[in-house]
Amino acid sequence: MGRAPCCDKANVKRGPWSPEEDSKLKSYIDENGTGGNWIALPQKIGLKRCGKSCRLRWLNYLRPNIKHGGFSEEEDNIICNLYISIGSRWSIIAAQLPGRTDNDIKNYWNTRLKKKLLGKQRKEHQSRRVNAHLKQEMMKKAGNDVHFMMNTTADNNNKTNGTTHQNHPQNLYFPQPAPTAAPQLDSALNDHTSIRKLLIKLGGRFSDIQDHHLQQGLDNNKLKNISFYTPTQDIPSTQQVYGGHDPHNPSMDWFSSSMNYSTINTNNNSSCADELLLNNSYDIVDDDGMNMHDMLVSDDGLNSCFPIDHEHLGDDDHSMPALCRNTKMESSSVIDHYDQAGSSSTELLYGSSSMAMENESSSSTPGTHIDITKPSSSGGNGNSWVHVDRHMRPFMYPNTIPTVNTTTGFGSSQQQPPPQQQRVLQEYGLN
DNA sequence: AACCTTGCCAACCGCCTGCCT
DNA sequence: TAGGCAGGCGGTTGGCAAGGT
Numbered sequence: 001m002g003r004a005p006c007c008d009k010a011n012v013k014r015g016p017w018s019p020e021e022d023s024k025l026k027s028y029i030d031e032n033g034t035g036g037n038w039i040a041l042p043q044k045i046g047l048k049r050c051g052k053s054c055r056l057r058w059l060n061y062l063r064p065n066i067k068h069g070g071f072s073e074e075e076d077n078i079i080c081n082l083y084i085s086i087g088s089r090w091s092i093i094a095a096q097l098p099g100r101t102d103n104d105i106k107n108y109w110n111t112r113l114k115k116k117l118l119g120k121q122r123k124e125h126q127s128r129r130v131n132a133h134l135k136q137e138m139m140k141k142a143g144n145d146v147h148f149m150m151n152t153t154a155d156n157n158n159k160t161n162g163t164t165h166q167n168h169p170q171n172l173y174f175p176q177p178a179p180t181a182a183p184q185l186d187s188a189l190n191d192h193t194s195i196r197k198l199l200i201k202l203g204g205r206f207s208d209i210q211d212h213h214l215q216q217g218l219d220n221n222k223l224k225n226i227s228f229y230t231p232t233q234d235i236p237s238t239q240q241v242y243g244g245h246d247p248h249n250p251s252m253d254w255f256s257s258s259m260n261y262s263t264i265n266t267n268n269n270s271s272c273a274d275e276l277l278l279n280n281s282y283d284i285v286d287d288d289g290m291n292m293h294d295m296l297v298s299d300d301g302l303n304s305c306f307p308i309d310h311e312h313l314g315d316d317d318h319s320m321p322a323l324c325r326n327t328k329m330e331s332s333s334v335i336d337h338y339d340q341a342g343s344s345s346t347e348l349l350y351g352s353s354s355m356a357m358e359n360e361s362s363s364s365t366p367g368t369h370i371d372i373t374k375p376s377s378s379g380g381n382g383n384s385w386v387h388v389d390r391h392m393r394p395f396m397y398p399n400t401i402p403t404v405n406t407t408t409g410f411g412s413s414q415q416q417p418p419p420q421q422q423r424v425l426q427e428y429g430l431n
Numbered sequence: 432a433a434c435c436t437t438g439c440c441a442a443c444c445g446c447c448t449g450c451c452t
Numbered sequence: 453t454a455g456g457c458a459g460g461c462g463g464t465t466g467g468c469a470a471g472g473t
Contacts, residue, residue: 016441017442050443052458052459056441057442088462089461103442103462107440110439
């Protein structure tokens with residue numbers, strides 16, 4: 001036996017609201033408020049509507065300062081960012097967008113934004129496949145013994161600085177061709193996963209990184225120590241942004257709206273920890289110029305990681321670090337190294353003693369190279385180059401944004417969000 | 432012109448949560 | 453402490469409009 005209905009459905013009107021009904025409801029609430037009882041309200045007004053229906057009508061359409069349609073790019077970004085972090089918690093998302101209702105955002109996401117993003121993803125996917133194909137073709141032509149970048153320490157000082165680092169690393173060696181191949185989405189990916197993968201490429205980060213890596217075959221147990229931290233400094237004062245940080249329950253990750261490859265001042269004597277700016281993400285590009293994925297450097301220098309997207313790697317790239325955990329970005333740190341299957345294999349020594357930084361004479365030269373020395377039992381030097389480019393500092397979310405009460409609509413700046421929402425806001429550091 | 436498809440979105444449904452008695 | 457009730461919320465539906473055939 002189900003729950004009793006909240007009202008007598010036989011005696012209530014359903015369907016679209018008439019202007020008269022709207023007028024009655026609005027004028028009554030303007031004068032009297034709801035009286036804290038939506039169920040009783042329609043009887044007071046003489047409306048043959050369910051109390052819940054009245055509440056919804058008020059919240060979604062009649063209350064002041066409601067905006068409909070015309071979502072801005074910034075709002076899109078915020079919605080995407082929050083969706084990545086907390087999923088379909090529309091009321092929470094709506095609370096961060098003044099004038100927007102959860103219903104509006106939900107509809108907008110389901111009908112437009114999701115498709116818009118998937119459309120972008122198709123283009124990216126298509127472009128990536130063409131790039132990979134071109135790379136293989138070029139490698140065949142060049143021969144296996146030819147390297148695009150020399151990786152011996154002796155060569156480092158002789159390199160011409162900055163000549164290959166000006167733009168996005170994916171463009172360094174392989175010009176971006178016009179897409180010609182038919183788009184092919186990975187049929188194994190469901191809608192949500194596709195969006196998440198796309199949003200990673202757009203600069204977002206998932207809090208539930210376990211899910212992401214599990215999809216790539218990594219052992220969940222190996223990921224327990226990974227933490228992402230939300231930056232807390234250098235918040236742009238003019239940008240309306242939101243967010244939070246809970247090191248034990250990481251949630252609000254970053255969303256970098258664009259790339260900006262900045263300088264990492266490097267010299268042979270400095271440690272990597274000094275040079276890789278904390279709270280920034282970096283592209284990791286292998287020595288073939290292929291973008292492997294992003295690296296995140298946390299605010300305490302710990303728990304950096306290299307979530308490598310194997311989809312971008314060629315067959316010969318699987319020996320590159322798939323994931324590095326508990327990494328302190330300084331001298332002689334050891335990075336756990338997992339292969340694509342998630343098995344712990346070798347460790348990478350990552351520190352200034354084994355790190356030969358490309359000699360960059362000018363601080364305005366974007367990018368740097370970091371030599372990751374792979375220790376071997378024979379003591380040999382298994383150098384391989386990764387290219388590190390700094391992303392633009394992502395916009396971050398201070399905890400100072402007043403919560404808009406979408407649930408009552410009254411005196412929104414005065415009232416607290418309902419308990420459920422308060423709890424979730426607190427959980428995600430949005431209160 | 433008629434029919435069909437698609438997109439959009441207002442409104443509803445039903446479950447969950449928290450408050451009150 | 454348990455049960456009832458109302459609020460809150462996310463998923464889903466249904467109707468309308470626009471576009472396509």
